[in-house]
Amino acid sequence: MMAISDHVNIDQFMAGLRRRNPGETEFHQAVYEVASNVFDFISNKEIYHEMQILRRIAEPDRIVTFRVCWQDDQGNIRVNRGYRVQNSNAIGPYKGGLRFDSSVNQSILKFLAFEQTFKNSLTGLPLGGGKGGSDFNPKGKSDNEIMRFCQSFMTELFRHIGDDIDVPAGDIGVGAREIGYLFGQYKRLTNRFSGVLTGKGLEFGGSPIRKEATGYGVVYMMEDMLSRRADHIEGKTCLVSGSGNVATYTAEKVTDLGGIVVTMSDSSGFVYDKDGIDAEKLEFIIDLKVNRRGRISEYAEEYGVPFYAGERPWRVPGELVFPSATQNELNPADADILISNGCIAVAEGANMPVEQKGVEKFVAAGILFAPSKAANAGGVAISGLEMSQNSIRRTWDVNEVHQSLREIMHNIHEQCVEYGAQADSDHIDYVKGANIAGFIKVANAMIAYGAV
Numbered sequence: 284m285m286a287i288s289d290h291v292n293i294d295q296f297m298a299g300l301r302r303r304n305p306g307e308t309e310f311h312q313a314v315y316e317v318a319s320n321v322f323d324f325i326s327n328k329e330i331y332h333e334m335q336i337l338r339r340i341a342e343p344d345r346i347v348t349f350r351v352c353w354q355d356d357q358g359n360i361r362v363n364r365g366y367r368v369q370n371s372n373a374i375g376p377y378k379g380g381l382r383f384d385s386s387v388n389q390s391i392l393k394f395l396a397f398e399q400t401f402k403n404s405l406t407g408l409p410l411g412g413g414k415g416g417s418d419f420n421p422k423g424k425s426d427n428e429i430m431r432f433c434q435s436f437m438t439e440l441f442r443h444i445g446d447d448i449d450v451p452a453g454d455i456g457v458g459a460r461e462i463g464y465l466f467g468q469y470k471r472l473t474n475r476f477s478g479v480l481t482g483k484g485l486e487f488g489g490s491p492i493r494k495e496a497t498g499y500g501v502v503y504m505m506e507d508m509l510s511r512r513a514d515h516i517e518g519k520t521c522l523v524s525g526s527g528n529v530a531t532y533t534a535e536k537v538t539d540l541g542g543i544v545v546t547m548s549d550s551s552g553f554v555y556d557k558d559g560i561d562a563e564k565l566e567f568i569i570d571l572k573v574n575r576r577g578r579i580s581e582y583a584e585e586y587g588v589p590f591y592a593g594e595r596p597w598r599v600p601g602e603l604v605f606p607s608a609t610q611n612e613l614n615p616a617d618a619d620i621l622i623s624n625g626c627i628a629v630a631e632g633a634n635m636p637v638e639q640k641g642v643e644k645f646v647a648a649g650i651l652f653a654p655s656k657a658a659n660a661g662g663v664a665i666s667g668l669e670m671s672q673n674s675i676r677r678t679w680d681v682n683e684v685h686q687s688l689r690e691i692m693h694n695i696h697e698q699c700v701e702y703g704a705q706a707d708s709d710h711i712d713y714v715k716g717a718n719i720a721g722f723i724k725v726a727n728a729m730i731a732y733g734a735v
């Protein structure tokens with residue numbers, strides 16, 4: 284047996300990972316973030332080395348890629364690439380969203396599936412980690428084109444998923460409309476009405492609060508971090524990026540709790556409303572984005588506030604920051620500006636929106652920093668509860684599900700506190716806490732299974 288001193292160090296581990304996964308920079312970034320904490324934690328725990336746990340989690344169980352052929356409204360034949368990355372089913376069926384966006388590639392989906400494995404573990408529910416999607420760009424497509432694309436996508440995906448195998452859901456570009464089309468095609472192909480997808484409509488097996496869960500959960504995480512310091516959201520100026528599902532329900536909950544949301548954005552730029560994007564203005568954004576599929580600049584026209592084309596909101600002064608658009612949307616220079624402008628806490632609503640060096644800056648400056656795998660786990664947690672409801676063929680009351688969400692988020696916060704506590708200060712390293720707490724459960728299950 285190898286002596287502890289003979290183990291590879293993190294640099295050697297990362298060099299091997301880069302060699303085996305050339306050019307997959309997002310995947311390297313996600314693995315490095317976890318490995319940098321886990322290597323420390325396992326330094327004196329021989330069994331995790333012996334069983335090669337991290338090496339195995341960073342190698343997906345399988346990746347399926349397939350051609351998705353569909354016809355646009357003009358009758359042209361179009362071809363996209365579909366994927367499902369099944370990262371780990373150590374603690375439950377593969378679980379994670381589908382992303383439809385032109386930026387989608389294998390690196391991005393491997394990073395998301397890897398992150399999802401730890402996030403799902405943190406929820407305390409029996410959920411493995413997976414992710415999928417396509418480089419299909421839904422922007423500007425008609426409902427009929429979206430339907431034909433979803434049907435074609437599911438015509439291949441259906442053979443790889445199942446309620447006890449792999450349960451996809453939404454992510455960027457995949458919302459209620461797409462889940463409806465995907466579920467309809469799954470049902471038609473298999474003749475089974477099962478909980479094979481989450482985020483379904485309430486009429487066909489969806490869960491109360493699923494739509495709101497990610498955003499609400501992010502705010503609950505922020506609330507718990509602040510309350511540990513005897514502070515609160517009320518009266519604080521908040522910066523939110525994005526205007527999709529996560530961003531809108533983050534803004535709604537912040538406003539409910541007395542915070543003032545002054546920014547929201549989309550890929551074309553951001554709006555700055557210093558009076559606050561209140562509940563009524565948020566209704567406008569939801570209608571704009573969900574029903575009319577318009578641009579955020581229309582908000583600026585409607586309410587006479589500035590719109591900054593091509594920019595992100597990070598130079599606006601704000602105390603609480605909620606990056607909720609997409610990965611790597613906040614770089615180290617943005618972090619410097621936010622810190623000097625008085626930011627006290629960041630909770631990641633999107634998956635890995637802050638670049639690694641930006642995270643290091645926030646942590647070094649003593650800013651409360653909740654990484655996405657902890658902060659945005661509320662969405663997949665309610666997906667887990669949607670699966671439970673489907674299995675027992677019942678729908679729980681909205682208050683019951685909401686209460687569960689609050690408890691799950693609190694529990695995630697406590698796990699971060701337990702594993703992220705610093706020996707020499709009262710400061711919690713939530714990044715380290717989330718990585719280690721998420722790792723342990725998956726790792727221990729893998730040890731129980733032996734070398735498989």
Ligand code: GLU
Binds near residue numbers: 664
């Ligand atoms: N896409 C979401 C996430 O990143 C939700 C996944 C799910 O509900 O399965 O966690």
